[in-house]
Amino acid sequence: MIQKLLPIILGLLVQIGYAQQDTMLTPIDTFQSNIEIYEVDGVFHFKPILRPLVQIPGGRTPYYKYLWDFGDGHFSTQPEPTHQYAQPGNYEVSVYAVNNYDYGPKPKRPKKPLQSNKPANTAIASLQPNAFEQNFFSSNGIFQIYKLSDAKPGEDIQLVVGVNTGGQKGKVFILSNEKIAGLNGFKFANQSKYYQEQLDSLVQKDQLHSMWASVKQSTFTKTGSPDYGIKEVSDFKSSQQAIDYFKDLYGAYNSLSAYDIEPSIAEQQFSLINLDVTPDMLVDTNTIVTLTGVFIPENGIANVHQVDIPVVKSHDPNKMSVRPARMSYRFQSKNKTLTYKVQFQNDGEGDARHVRLEMFLPPEVRKETFRLKSLYPKCDTCATPNALGCYQYTIKDNGALLFHFKDIALPGTASKTLTDPDSSKGFILFEVDMEKKKFKNKSFKSYTDIYFDNNPPITTNISTSRFRQIWSPIVTVGTAATFGTPEENTLKHQFKPGIQLGFGLAPMAPYNKPFWQAEIYTSYYSRSSETGQLEEKGVITFVENGRDMKYEYQATDSTVNRDFLSIQVPLQIRYNINSWVSVGAGVAFRKDFNTKFSNSKTYFFTSAQGVENQHTIENTNIEKEDSPIKYNPFFDINLGRVYMGPAIGFRLSYDKNQKSYSGIYGVWRF
Template identity: 65%
Template sequence: MKTPWIITLVFLLSTSFGFAQQDSSIAPIDTFESKIDIQQLSNGISFKPVLRPLIQVPGGRAPYYKYLWDFGDGHFSTQAEPTHQYAKPGDYEVSLYAVNNYDNGPKPKRPTRKIKNTTPPSALASLPVHGFEDNFFASNGIFQIFKLSDAKPGEDITLVVGVNTEGKKGKIYLLSNEKVAGLDGFKFANQTAYHREKIDTLVPTDKLHSLWAGVKQSTFTKTGSPDYGIKEIATFQNQQQAVDYFKKLYGAYNSLASYDIESSNGEQQFSLINLDVTSDMLVDTNAIVTITGVFIPEDGLANVHQVDIPIVKSHDPNKMSIRPARMNYRFQKKRKTMTYKVQFQNDGEGDAKSVRLEMRIPDEIVKNTFKLKALYPKCDSCEVNNNTGCFRYYIKDDGTLVFHFKDIALPGTAAKDVTDMDSTKGFILFEVETQKKLKNKSFDAYTNIYFDNNPPITTNTATTRFLRTLSPFVTIGAAHTFGTPRENELHHKFKTGYQIGIGIAPTAPYRKPYWQVELYASYFKRESESPQRAEKGEHSYLVDGKPNYFAYSAISDFEKRDYLTLQVPVQIRYNFNSFVSMGIGASMRKDFNIESSGETTYYFQRDGANGVMQDLTYTEAKELAKINSAIKVNPFFDLNIGSVNLGPALGLRFAYDKDQKSSGGIYGIFRF
């Protein structure tokens, strides 16, 4: 039997959709066999990478590799084809970490090669120290972290942590996964042990107070490739100042690791650490996160070094990043300081003489609050130096913020004499402030980069989002029923009821429907009466302790009941603006009868004076069984006026109940 063509088509479509869904989450894998070629020289060993050919993006910039060589003896190089001399004969394993920039292919595999060094010790020191190590401690001379690349989710990031011990032992701490980012984006993978390092990833911060108390001074530096030139020295007058300083620093991170430094293992010690970049980072591929290193030596003169690491989708050096990329709407200040970084790279053969950054900053930013924090190439303002090598910035009439490097010389990646690719990069790091009041919506920024007279290169979009948080609230109010509902022969009158409740909803959604769930209790009274109705019978009563009877011709009843009600309203709401909000939903409700009483009135006639019949009544109390309602579902309409995002507001709610029929209430609400 042949399969109908429509079934076949549906199967193929669903299969292809399934594969598309699956493939979108799988990073491409390099199938090229990466290798390391070597050549024995009289004064060392020459290394050459064999990596898959780079694939240029159609119409894009020329791709290139960035290298980090681990020679297997605690020494490193960032040259493309370095030559290295080992201090001792023996067996070593060389590894190459490479990053593909502007490339349209997968990350290259990491090649390794075991080599045997036969150079005798007498031939040592014939080569100078690698430039990478020689210039490593540019920020403070003591302690620094180098990053090979930005953080791309699904890959790993390679760090080199270096310390110039100056004959002192101590401890190095690594802090990662900032709490403000809300991400566990970095996972420790491995670390070299050339200096007998042994990383401890389970360091309890509460046991570090005694260590912090012994710190006399701390030097803070920060880099982001290239160096920011930021250096701050904090001197502590007492132990509590030192403890407070480090407690605040460590408290900003979720992850803490450490290892010991022994000066006998070498004056300069370099350790390579790999961190896996988790898929959690995908939510913020325009954010800047930091990793902080702390070196606390035995003399108490500490060094703190931070390295900024942008999160990227691809290794494109032309990028705009934002910090913080996510904010908490509930705890935002009236003015929030935002840090933007625009980084760029000249990929030409000659030097770029002019680099102009035209930044499209959102309206949520007050542009005249621009404050430059760091830049590269380093130069003065054109207001100070009007000749060569200066910068200026200004705001266009359309709100574009322009930063212009004039008469500089930024080398190109295609230049034959370039050995350090970082020298072809530039950046600006600046702070701006937001408006006093922000809507709970994302806002975007991007930059057009002009190199000399070439067409602009447009960066990614740097987006700031508010965290998806929940807002608890409390309510208190009163409600009343309209009209006199009937139940069989009973006519009900409801007294004003009072309610108190709690609830939860997403925090201040901007122009989108959202759900809200509540739980509240209310108290109300109901008086019910049945009209006089014809009914004949006899009723006994006591007169002077003796039973007597009367014949009645009519009867009426009256009831009083007190109720405690529990309700779970669920609704869909919409905020029209900061002052008006509307919702519609249904409430699950159950009424508990906590008090009940009643009486019956009998109507009869008796002979009176002058033979005239007299109309009389007799009323007696009666016991009533407590009646709880079944669970009911009541539809309702709700309106809030006031601070409908956060803070106090006034609410009006109209509901329908099968017993009470139409009811309405007024309440106060405060959202936290």
Template identity: 30%
Template sequence: MMRHLATLIFILIACEAKSQVLPADTIPAEIAVSIDSSKVRFNSKLRDLRQISGAPTPFYTYFWEFGDGHFSFEKDPLHHYRDTGTYDVRVYATNNYDDGKPPPTKPKKIKAPKAPPIQYAYNSFKSGGSIALKTNRMPKPAEEMVLIVAYRNKPEWNIENLSGRIAILYNEKQFKQNNFVLNDTRKYYNEEKTELKTLLAYTPLTKVIEEDWKQKGGPANVTILRPAEDSQLLKEKADLFRNAEVWKFQNLKKGEERFMFLSLNTTPEMLQDTNAVVTISAVFIPDDPLVEHELTDLQLQIVASHDPNKMMLKNRRMNYRFTGKNRELAYKVRFQNTGEGPAKKVAIGVRTAGILDLSSLKITGSQPNCIPCDSAYTNQSCLDTVILKDSVVFVFKNIYLPGVKQKGVSDVDSTMGHIEYSVKFKKKPRKVPFDSQAAIVFDKNEPIYTNRSVGRFKPGLSPSLIAVYGSQLNKTQAINLGNKNFSLGLSIAPFAPHRKYLQWEIYASSYNEAETFLGRQEGVGDTVINRIGYKINYRERFQKTKMVSVDVVPAQLRYNLNSFVGFGAGALVSLNFKTSGERTQNTYAQTQGAQGRLENTVFTATVKEDLKGIDHWTTTLFADVQIGRVRVGPALGLRYLHSLNISDRRISTYLTWKF
């Protein structure tokens, strides 16, 4: 039996070792090059994809850098170099629906011939602006991402040579940890590094005139700024980020487009913020004061896996103190046709949280951009919206959405779409996480399910004042509380919790005094005081100490049954600090009176003492109940306390007010 068990263990260990050898995530992508006259063709050799159980068929998407400031998202791109030379070529392959890591990128040097001039069309400025941001993938924690920074001299400006500055702002301060680490910057047009403070001093900005820009046909995500001495908009924007990269550019020709590439690593700490939406901002400031300055934002979702079909909630971590029924939540569902042919119909069914008011739903954007179906003519491309009890269905009808694997499709963006909408709460929600999820159906294919988009509330802090009055059930011999059993305290807890939570408390209260009997001395002898003889029977010594007690609750577990009743239990540590004291000696003596009778006399001597430090400490367990506004507001409490190391039991009542 033992021999069979040992054999089984050996087989399991061998299988485990084999499973650890099989993944080839550390093997870099191999780049192959073929040159025909002045044409250079690229392709790559990548590790085999590994199917995730239940997911669509895995596939790679590609991003190529050709080492001359140009790029491509095609699988096997063809490129023409303007000059003969040696170039560093990179390929970034993203493994969609695969259970491993993307193949590492390793630059390859190639020697390329000079080609006839050719104009590449990148569609980087679909927004109509002069600066744009794009990435090769949605970032996973601890993974590299390439940020493409595109800027141009718009022909309508009619400026032959334009100079100015561009700035990239990243790592938002709203996150405790950094989102990205900058690894490398690849630039090809002699852009010079400068400082953000130089940019801030160079061009103050005025208020946003975004509405005017929209009316002129411009996009909603581009903000146009104009110079003015009294504006702080750029400074306010920069204050939202920890890091900035700024460059000065020169001689940007009329109609010319330029590109920079920033390699950014998503920090491993972002694993705890998977599905968080992070922002990278770019600012374009020409030297010519008559040319508009532009600011654009790129919003990225930190993902757990590479899946082109995603659902995200912007600003998903909310401050509960300022969240009410009128708070608008902004959702976005992204989808991509990964098939071999075009899709004519795309249906997105969203299961929503029950706390959302679907009657308040508003569509804020879509791609393809379609009119509502109730105002469309027959067979016109349109968007239909069907609202059910706890779900909503968006249906793109009569559209043409190319597939990633479709022959002749080179523009990856054309295979993607999205729906954006806003919705409000039915009422002020409970302070618990809530989630939504989408199912996407392309034509009549099986549904593809997105991630769960979870909304959460920040813990927040709720300070509270506490006034306590208590009574002892049995007094100790060492401490005389007298009539002073009143104390004031302060507590700190999460704001308006709807689940179990921890609370911390501290109190300060004064005792009358603590009196300690130090001892008795018998048969001391005789003495003479003021020529009168006394017989000393005995002496007693006492020490009286005045103290201040500091009570600390380092750990208390509480639970609110509802908004009006709460329970708690924990431990209280009392530290008694000596502030002053005195020693008293009482001498009990007898003397012979006038008629020969013995008379008793007591002589008292007192000496003041300067006492400092801790006299003693006690640990007390307690349990209590609160009635009132137990989450935020006033509440009345009743608490039972039982000390562990002294004979002390109490019942105290207290009034607390949480803010």
């Protein structure tokens, strides 16, 4: 019986172990991937052996996307490519594969060595390029970056950086990790050196001014999937204008790597760069991040190429992305434009003739400000006379923004004649403005229903833009007053309010949830302490009319005046009820420093003539009186621009000496 139970118990333990693992970890492929290779007349044929694709129940037909590295500086995206080596020698072939619509993990990259015995009768640059390399420089003809896949946290991403040198030496820079995203989402893993690239990952930005100053012209292009068709040329009239342009460009990124180009090796050069996608990207899945490449040749005619990379949870070609994913609430009045990208793929057998995108945007978006930046398939608006394949958009009664591709021919991935899966993809890239009056401290969620002809809709992911967590400095100016007249033994204290100056720090525009706020401030106040008249007998001696006189006194009173400099460090938990009211409660750590002090004592006596009289003596037996560190609980309320801007604050505190005291102050959150 025990022997029968052991496997069950072990199985349960294994399942518990898996359940306790981090669900965000990327599953590992255990399939033994391989590559089949055979040669015919010096031409090598390659076939990948990968884990069989697993279709998600009820989902689309899965497929692989490939990037072949032939080990000699040439690449291909064909499923089963062929290649001829220019030089005999030993090479290592590998294939990167990305599984789309697949239920399983990303396959491991198989590698396989081969030996080419072809005579060395051609140079590497004279080989006839394959279709991937022939069409590589579609944006500007000089410099471009290709991405194999979108960025999935926990995986790596492959980039092919191509340079058409034109006989010019130069330097290539790769900029990643945009500061606007606030994440170190990409980490440099490795780079190929097929063309003797001299890698330099420690470039100092302040040492680049001389290189920037030599640039006469720069061509800017941008792609996603596929090419956006964006091309801008900037002519620099002075070296300072060029320096400012590249300084702003480089300053937008946290990570910088570079390598040198030697044109004598080959006219066209392709470098494979691997970037790890860190778990930090989990914060902003379904957003768009941008990677920028810069090629600065000797002749000063530079090229800047950007590639948009959506951050995804799964490799699903139908998705909606937004930029910026995390906005600065401090500057929201200046940056209230959202850029959306909706991409889709036809996975049927025939061409899709009509593709409708029904986009559900947040109510804070002004849909009438829709501005189309780029689209694919390329077509004109249906408002153009005699338009065949065209597009049109409108706002539906339910508030959805409808974009309609009409009479197009988008091929399907299941077509037997399809050679490039990317040709079955389409997208729209557009901008919309936010409604300033409704631009509140909240997240903005969007999604799209995609209709291919008369098929049921495919619903994309939910794309979210939110305010990133930043810190807000706080300045306060105010005063405080004490309720009543506190007593201590026989002393009655009276306090005179003084000026309070303070500085604080809190999260900027936190959502409607509790948050911490820390402050430090100083205040100056006066305290007058009186005993009142007390019965006390004794003898007092003082000079009167030039003579020492002694009198028996029957009563005394005394007064002590002190000025204090108070240092307080309040810590509190606050909650924004709305954009105009905020409440908080906490405790202030306080120490009072006695900066000035004086006292007087009055003696009441009867003279020899029976007349009641009194005599006052100043500054007798008094010492400095600094307080120990005290803990004062308090309640606080702010009325005004409690997210950012000016407000009025009221604070009620308790002190064992001052009892209850309150303060009114002005506060400004920056």
